[in-house]
Each structure stands twice: as structure tokens, then as C-alpha cells.
Amino acid sequence: MKQVIKEAMGDCSTIGEFRFLLRCQECGRTWHSSPVRFSKAGTEPETEGMRAVFRTLYERERAAAREKAAAEASEIFSRCPVCGRLVCDRCFLICEDLDLCTACAGKLKVRGDIVAGNVSSSQKTHPETPYDDSTEGDD
Numbered sequence: 001m002k003q004v005i006k007e008a009m010g011d012c013s014t015i016g017e018f019r020f021l022l023r024c025q026e027c028g029r030t031w032h033s034s035p036v037r038f039s040k041a042g043t044e045p046e047t048e049g050m051r052a053v054f055r056t057l058y059e060r061e062r063a064a065a066r067e068k069a070a071a072e073a074s075e076i077f078s079r080c081p082v083c084g085r086l087v088c089d090r091c092f093l094i095c096e097d098l099d100l101c102t103a104c105a106g107k108l109k110v111r112g113d114i115v116a117g118n119v120s121s122s123q124k125t126h127p128e129t130p131y132d133d134s135t136e137g138d139d
């Protein structure tokens with residue numbers, strides 16, 4: 001699964017930061033991994049040798065960051081076993097027999113719960129105001 005995600009991920013890393021993206025193949029929402037800073041960001045290599053060392057370090061750290069991003073993405077993305085697409089948790093259904101994407105569930109007339117729907121209770125609620133002291137204009 002992680003391998004599938006790793007191959008599907010786009011790379012939007014810069015000189016100083018590693019970052020990856022993945023697009024939901026159902027709704028088109030683009031997910032970005034949390035950025036990882038290059039350890040030598042902002043440091044100018046003084047010699048040709050150092051430049052080569054930095055380049056190797058960069059490649060190595062980018063590979064590690066890609067690994068980490070794939071792990072992050074696998075929490076959000078699922079692969080539909082029917083159509084084989086990578087879809088986000090808003091487009092993936094937990095069904096009784098087989099978990100699949102919303103498009104396939106619709107086609108196959110299968111009912112299920114959206115993955116992202118299960119976490120809605122953790123959303124922040126507004127603090128309540130128990131009393132309203134605005135007594136005005138009553139002589």
C-alpha cells in the first residue's frame with residue numbers, strides 16, 4: 001500500500017524543504033505532506049567537495065522525507081479494491097463486506113459509512129454563553 005502511494009505521490013520539494021502531494025482520484029482534492037526542512041537549508045557550500053556532499057545529503061533526506069510522507073498519506077488515502085484508484089477518506093466507504101470508493105459503491109449499489117464521517121465528533125465546538133446580561137431600554 002505504501003509503495004503504491006509512494007509511486008503516486010508528486011514531488012513539490014524546494015531547495016530548502018521537502019514536500020510531497022497526492023491527489024484524490026475521485027474528488028480531486030490535493031493533499032500535501034507536512035514539510036520537512038533540509039538539514040543544510042540556507043547553508044552555502046564553500047567548496048566543490050561540499051557541494052557534492054550537500055547534493056548527496058539532499059537526495060538521502062528527500063528519500064527519507066518521501067518515506068515519511070507516504071506513511072502520512074496512508075492514513076488518509078485508501079486504494080479502492082474494485083477500481084484500483086487512490087481516494088481520500090471522504091471518498092472511501094467502510095462497507096459491511098468490502099470497503100470501496102464512493103463511485104464504485106454507487107455503481108454496485110452498496111451502502112457504507114464515509115471514513116472521514118467517523119471523526120466529525122472530534123471537531124471543536126463553540127464555547128457556550130450561559131447568561132445573556134443585556135438588560136436594556138426597560139424603564
Ligand SMILES: [Zn+2]
Binds near residue numbers: 027028029089
Ligand atoms: Zn476524495
Ligand SMILES: [Zn+2]
Binds near residue numbers: 082084101
Ligand atoms: Zn472504486
